[in-house]
Amino acid sequence: MSFRDIAAALLVVWVWGVNFVVIKWGVHDLPPLLLGGLRFVLAALPAGWLIARPALPWPYVLAYGLSMGVGQFGLLFSAMAYGMPAGLASVVLQAQAFFTLLLGGLWLGERIALASLSGLLCASVGLWLIASTHGANMTMLGFTLTLAAALSWALSNLVVRRASQAGHRPDTLALVVWASLVPPLPLLAASLLFEGPARIGAALADLSWRGGLAVLYLAFIATLVGYSVWSRLLTRYPAGKVAPFSLLVPAVGLCSASWLLDERLTMQQLAGSACVLTGLLIHLSGGSLFARLRRPA
Numbered sequence: 604m605s606f607r608d609i610a611a612a613l614l615v616v617w618v619w620g621v622n623f624v625v626i627k628w629g630v631h632d633l634p635p636l637l638l639g640g641l642r643f644v645l646a647a648l649p650a651g652w653l654i655a656r657p658a659l660p661w662p663y664v665l666a667y668g669l670s671m672g673v674g675q676f677g678l679l680f681s682a683m684a685y686g687m688p689a690g691l692a693s694v695v696l697q698a699q700a701f702f703t704l705l706l707g708g709l710w711l712g713e714r715i716a717l718a719s720l721s722g723l724l725c726a727s728v729g730l731w732l733i734a735s736t737h738g739a740n741m742t743m744l745g746f747t748l749t750l751a752a753a754l755s756w757a758l759s760n761l762v763v764r765r766a767s768q769a770g771h772r773p774d775t776l777a778l779v780v781w782a783s784l785v786p787p788l789p790l791l792a793a794s795l796l797f798e799g800p801a802r803i804g805a806a807l808a809d810l811s812w813r814g815g816l817a818v819l820y821l822a823f824i825a826t827l828v829g830y831s832v833w834s835r836l837l838t839r840y841p842a843g844k845v846a847p848f849s850l851l852v853p854a855v856g857l858c859s860a861s862w863l864l865d866e867r868l869t870m871q872q873l874a875g876s877a878c879v880l881t882g883l884l885i886h887l888s889g890g891s892l893f894a895r896l897r898r899p900a
Contacts, residue, residue: 620855668785674755693856729878
């Protein structure tokens, strides 16, 4: 990869890592479901006149919008509103890679490599270590909702894979933008039902500049800028060269949460995070990491 493209990949890593801190700021001012609805209302604005519709049948766009928008982000925002630290959320959400692995084997009949199973085992130990610290600086509800968000992310991954198997290869940015048309109505309806008109009205009336900037960042920087740069990199390089950069997202999430939110993790949570990230590294390496370690100097 060229230096310019490496810098672009690192920019996306930074944008997506800091994203977890911004979500925490957002749910401080706005109810989580309302925040999710507003994020996707703004993210969908370029659809139609700036970005062409992806070459994909509407059922795939609908399924992707529901799993990614309503599932992944609706649950993630709720998790962080109900006791999930931003740094830990950035780590636990990476369980999506292993949910994708398992569901891909069950639903799409994809082969699961031994290295991926080893990574899954390592990450599972890490998730157990993190889950067992509930009650310290994390709630079990927040942890469970984050795992559910990771499962929803995995489902959105499988929608894209199933579309590829059917001969469709949509542009990532176009899919994200047009799928953003799907979540606003269910998220805003759920907000009205569960968060209530009084809470919504009070939150909007008292919205601070930080809360407003959080909505704009989530919609335009994290979604439109992040995915546009990432999709451009995926068109220029094999996925194996681009995907490893995603390992740095939880690292940035942990560091930025410590710096900007003054989050402090316990030693057990740090050990669990290390296990999750090591498992993800083993999985992404596809066995090549073990081969390098066995190779004589």
